[in-house]
Amino acid sequence: MADDHWTPPPVLLAVDLVIFTLRESALQVLLVERGIEPFKGAFALPGGFLADENEDVVAAAGRELYEEAALDAAELHLEQLGAYGTPGRDPRGRVISVAYLAIAPRLPEPQAGTDAARAVWVPMPEILDRRIRLAFDHEQILKEGLERARAKLESTSLATAFCTSPFTISDLQQVYEAVWGAELDPRNFYRKVQAIDGFLVPVGEERRAGRGRPARLFHVGERVTLWPPLVRPAIAAEREQ
Amino acid sequence: MADDHWTPPPVLLAVDLVIFTLRESALQVLLVERGIEPFKGAFALPGGFLADENEDVVAAAGRELYEEAALDAAELHLEQLGAYGTPGRDPRGRVISVAYLAIAPRLPEPQAGTDAARAVWVPMPEILDRRIRLAFDHEQILKEGLERARAKLESTSLATAFCTSPFTISDLQQVYEAVWGAELDPRNFYRKVQAIDGFLVPVGEERRAGRGRPARLFHVGERVTLWPPLVRPAIAAEREQ
DNA sequence: TCAAAAGTGTTGTACTTACACCCATGT
DNA sequence: ACATGGGTGTAAGTACAACACTTTTGA
Structure with a gap:
């Protein structure tokens, strides 16, 4: 030295x-x-x-x-x-x-x-x-x-980086399910992401994808940190011990 | 190339x-x-x-x-x-x-x-x-x-790295308050950290520190990830927009 | 008219916050 | 006795999982 x-x-x-x-x-x-x-x-x-x-x-x-x-x-x-x-x-x-x-x-x-x-x-x-x-x-x-x-x-809008705008909420859910390797309830997911304000902004249009009711389209909002966080269910297993 | x-x-x-x-x-x-x-x-x-x-x-x-x-x-x-x-x-x-x-x-x-x-x-x-x-x-x-x-x-037992064992729950609270720069309710903090099992293990002894009731002493437990997480109140401000 | 996907309502449970209150000690 | 910090009880409010249910489409 x-x-x-x-x-x-x-x-x-x-x-x-x-x-x-x-x-x-x-x-x-x-x-x-x-x-x-x-x-x-x-x-x-x-x-x-x-x-x-x-x-x-x-x-x-x-x-x-x-x-x-x-x-x-x-x-x-x-x-x-x-x-x-x-x-x-x-x-x-x-x-x-x-x-x-x-x-x-x-x-x-x-x-x-x-x-x-x-x-x-x-x-x-x-x-x-x-x-x-x-x-x-x-x-x-x-x-x-x-x-x-x-x-x-869980805590940021990173999932939207997997999607091309505009996207549907089930597009987004697919991202979460694929990355987390877990199944999510589409009904609860639907409300949860919409409740986080500034996360998703509606385009006002819909997308038809064959059968089923058309889905509303969204762009990413300004918000980058999600509150409350979307907690992955996989963690549930780790909760005990 | x-x-x-x-x-x-x-x-x-x-x-x-x-x-x-x-x-x-x-x-x-x-x-x-x-x-x-x-x-x-x-x-x-x-x-x-x-x-x-x-x-x-x-x-x-x-x-x-x-x-x-x-x-x-x-x-x-x-x-x-x-x-x-x-x-x-x-x-x-x-x-x-x-x-x-x-x-x-x-x-x-x-x-x-x-x-x-x-x-x-x-x-x-x-x-x-x-x-x-x-x-x-x-x-x-x-x-x-x-x-x-x-x-x-918030999510790990890192706070205990600031303490020498054994420590009291209010020692631990001081760590959280200093690092987060926020005040916490000692009564709710007390229960919250004890509710996370495997986080703190009681030594069975107490520490007298001048005035006041003696405090129970603890060692760190095996658990490294905290569930549920201790969410810092400072985030509250960021929640809105 | 039926299946499939989108979207809404509701209920029980869990967790949190706020604060009243009791306990044990030094002065 | 009383101030101080340790520890317990509890009620109101919030968030969430589970699942029944309605809506809108294509076939």
């Missing part, structure tokens, strides 16, 4: 992305099959190294979002999850990864024939059932991303 | 610590007065660079905790807040800082005559009133640390 000539060891900085969307009523995450060692052939979160000395970390996340998934960061929810920097997590050297959580609405099939061709949407149930192994420490990052998304659905 | 000889730019990795404790019924944070440029003379969060290539990031946080505050990481709550890596945040170069939140119980005055001599406990109200300016982006990190602590008091 008293040595004036000591300099800190340089490390490599990477970003990793947990990108969630809703497809076929299931929560899906974007993964890329690795074409090179290490972990060649395994699936990994999209990501990459800082492009240059002057690139902001969140900008790098936005760039990778575009390069690997053909998604535009400006139109997505993007938030930091944290840093992952255990020595040995990347066999190539000392790599510190800053992980981001991104939420994308279901878009018109972006990834064919582009740079993002290697990217595939994988349903979370397949990963949670351990049918897919992830490279590096990406399983842990993904789990923490999932938990973050689950928690923020 | 197609250039096989491209290598990512190296960056410097630092850790910064938001260390909270309770002193004189106020939430206080440990700051160090900077002895060198940049920001010489200003206050900063304790922290420093990674010691060597093989040091784990959380280990670096533990080491700084010891070097700058004479605190033992093994006996403290320590959790990551996130990474702060905007270019220009440190005028000396490209520094990525991983911030940690530490909670310390009030200890027998550690920091006289040690390496940690430059460290001082500063009451949060003084900082929130802007009477103290912080170096780098440390004000933002500190704010996020405070918000994290406030939020985790």
Whole structure:
């Protein structure tokens, strides 16, 4: 410490992305099959190294979002999850990864024939059932991303990031059910979300979807924090002991 | 990307610590007065660079905790807040800082005559009133640390990390009041925390503190997540719009 | 006319807030 | 005895899960 000539060891900085969307009523995450060692052939979160000395970390996340998934960061929810920097997590050297959580609405099939061709949407149930192994420490990052998304659905309007406006209340309910992995009573859900004022603003139109009564359409309101929170029923199991 | 000889730019990795404790019924944070440029003379969060290539990031946080505050990481709550890596945040170069939140119980005055001599406990109200300016982006990190602590008091047993066992329920209440910056009804608080089972376990002894009826003493129980959560009244203001 | 999805009413239970009240101690 | 802090009782108000029920559509 008293040595004036000591300099800190340089490390490599990477970003990793947990990108969630809703497809076929299931929560899906974007993964890329690795074409090179290490972990060649395994699936990994999209990501990459800082492009240059002057690139902001969140900008790098936005760039990778575009390069690997053909998604535009400006139109997505993007938030930091944290840093992952255990020595040995990347066999190539000392790599510190800053992980981001991104939420994308279901878009018109972006990834064919582009740079993002290697990217595939994988349903979370397949990963949670351990049918897919992830490279590096990406399983842990993904789990923490999932938990973050689950928690923020309770207390913020994050769920609307999965929807394209306008949307119906049952569209929104599908998001909650897919992310939480729990069934909700549509009648109670319907009233609960409408009671939170500033959360949903009615468009005044309706959407017919085949059979059944047409549903009212909504846009997202100004409110970002939900009160009272929508508490996930899964927690009920954890309540006792 | 197609250039096989491209290598990512190296960056410097630092850790910064938001260390909270309770002193004189106020939430206080440990700051160090900077002895060198940049920001010489200003206050900063304790922290420093990674010691060597093989040091784990959380280990670096533990080491700084010891070097700058004479605190033992093994006996403290320590959790990551996130990474702060905007270019220009440190005028000396490209520094990525991983911030940690530490909670310390009030200890027998550690920091006289040690390496940690430059460290001082500063009451949060003084900082929130802007009477103290912080170096780098440390004000933002500190704010996020405070918000994290406030939020985790609601849903976890984090408050007990501020207390030395055994403690009384009003000790615990003081923690909540100081961190939330809100007054609580002692009678309702008393029952609420006792109703959460597994949170507090009675020691069977009492503590006399001058006047008044002696208070029962408790240890922390096994439970880490609190149900139902203790909701901070400060939120009440945010409920409307 | 029937199934399906949207939307409304109601009821019992749980949790919270506010505050009256009693208890045990030091001065 | 009385002030002080610890601890208990209780009633009003609010939120919620469960589920019966009505409305509006397509087939």
